[in-house]
Structures are given as structure tokens and as C-alpha cells.
Amino acid sequence: MTRRLTLIDRLICEADTVMRTLTSRGNTAGRPSPAQGHREGDLDEIRRRHVAGLMRVNHTGEVCAQALYQGQALTAKLPTVREEMQEAAAEEVDHLVWCEERLRELNSRPSLLNPAWYGLSFALGALAGAIGDAISLGFVAATEERVCAHLRDHLRQLPEDDRRSRLILQQMLEDEERHGENALAAGGSQFPPPVKNAMTALSRVMTQISYYI
Ligand SMILES: [Fe+2]
Numbered sequence: 001m002t003r004r005l006t007l008i009d010r011l012i013c014e015a016d017t018v019m020r021t022l023t024s025r026g027n028t029a030g031r032p033s034p035a036q037g038h039r040e041g042d043l044d045e046i047r048r049r050h051v052a053g054l055m056r057v058n059h060t061g062e063v064c065a066q067a068l069y070q071g072q073a074l075t076a077k078l079p080t081v082r083e084e085m086q087e088a089a090a091e092e093v094d095h096l097v098w099c100e101e102r103l104r105e106l107n108s109r110p111s112l113l114n115p116a117w118y119g120l121s122f123a124l125g126a127l128a129g130a131i132g133d134a135i136s137l138g139f140v141a142a143t144e145e146r147v148c149a150h151l152r153d154h155l156r157q158l159p160e161d162d163r164r165s166r167l168i169l170q171q172m173l174e175d176e177e178r179h180g181e182n183a184l185a186a187g188g189s190q191f192p193p194p195v196k197n198a199m200t201a202l203s204r205v206m207t208q209i210s211y212y213i
């Protein structure tokens with residue numbers, strides 16, 4: 001028998017997701033990492049550090065995606081929108097876990113500022129959800145557009161030999177493109193260029209900081 005979740009139930013679930021996202025514990029990917037079964041590239045120290053910086057940026061992006069979807073799901077009005085976002089959020093968990101594993105393989109760590117980015121993204125997501133479903137879905141589409149641009153740029157920057165990172169980013173790009181398309185198809189509004197530009201500027205700040213810290 002299924003029962004409706006009360007607000008308290010939902011808040012407990014949300015708190016659990018926050019902890020799992022920020023502490024790197026208890027998250028399991030639904031799909032194996034695309035890197036699985038592929039050999040480690042021959043990376044010298046400089047290239048290893050560069051790839052770790054890129055993967056840290058991508059990992060932070062996935063932390064933000066978790067927060068964004070969670071914030072939106074909390075305030076989304078239509079249950080269908082909430083379900084759709086939770087489905088995409090499950091794929092984002094895969095991305096989060098794959099990036100985290102790759103960071104570890106590169107002897108590196110996630111960004112120390114992830115809790116701050118999480119809070120900001122959660123607030124933006126909840127605000128978009130509270131305004132309305134069209135805005136909320138439009139926000140997903142515009143965000144995914146930015147994420148895809150980053151991923152394409154990172155794929156260009158990856159050393160030729162680093163097949164493990166490349167395969168992860170390629171699968172993520174495929175998923176994010178689909179998330180964006182689905183959000184628009186579900187009725188998301190196209191954001192005007194000034195809003196998209198502001199989002200690009202904010203994501204640039206986030207990526208530049210996360211590369212180092
Ligand atoms: Fe993602």
C-alpha cells in the first residue's frame with residue numbers, strides 16, 4: 001500500500017539527500033561508471049592536476065544539480081513535474097558518484113565550497129519552483145544548456161590519453177542534453193538572453209573557484 005508523504009516525511013528525505021550529497025557517503029550510482037573496464041591514462045603531475053581541477057568543477061556542478069532539483073521538487077506545483085525532476089535527479093546522482101570516484105582516482109578531492117553552492121542552488125531551485133512550473137522547467141533547460149557548454153569545453157581540454165575521464169563526461173553530456181530537451185518539451189519557458197547571460201556569469205564564478213578550491 002502506498003501512502004502520501006507528509007511534509008515532515010519529505011523534509012526528512014530532503015535532509016538525508018543533503019547529507020549524502022555533501023558527505024560523499026551513501027550515494028550509489030544506478031548505472032556503472034562509463035570508465036569501468038578502461039585503462040588509466042598516462043598522466044604526468046601537471047596533467048593530473050588539470051584533469052582533477054576539471055573533474056572538481058564537474059563534481060560541484062552535480063552537487064548544484066542535486067540542490068536545484070531538490071529545491072524545485074519541494075515547491076513544484078504539479079506532481080508530474082515533481083516526478084519528472086526526481087527522475088532526472090536520479091541520473092544526476094550517477095554523475096555525482098562517477099565524478100567523485102574519478103576525483104579519488106586522481107588523488108584529489110571535491111570542492112571545499114560545495115555546501116555554499118548547494119545552499120545557493122537549493123534556494124534558486126525552490127524560488128523557481130515557487131514561481132511556477134514553466135519557470136522551473138525553463139530554469140532546468142537553461143541550466144543544462146550551461147552545463148553542456150562546460151562539458152564540451154572540458155572534453156576539448158582533456159588530455160587525449162585520459163579515456164576514463166572522457167567516457168564519463170561524454171555520458172554526462174548525453175544525459176544533460178536530454179534533461180534540457182525534456183524540460184522544454186514538458187512546458188519549460190525559454191529564458192530571455194539577459195537571464196541566460198546572468199546565469200553564465202554566475203556559473204563562470206563557480207567553475208573558476210571550484211577548479212582550485
Ligand atoms: Fe549531471
Ligand SMILES: [Fe+2]
Pocket residue numbers: 065088092144175176179
Ligand atoms: Fe542534468
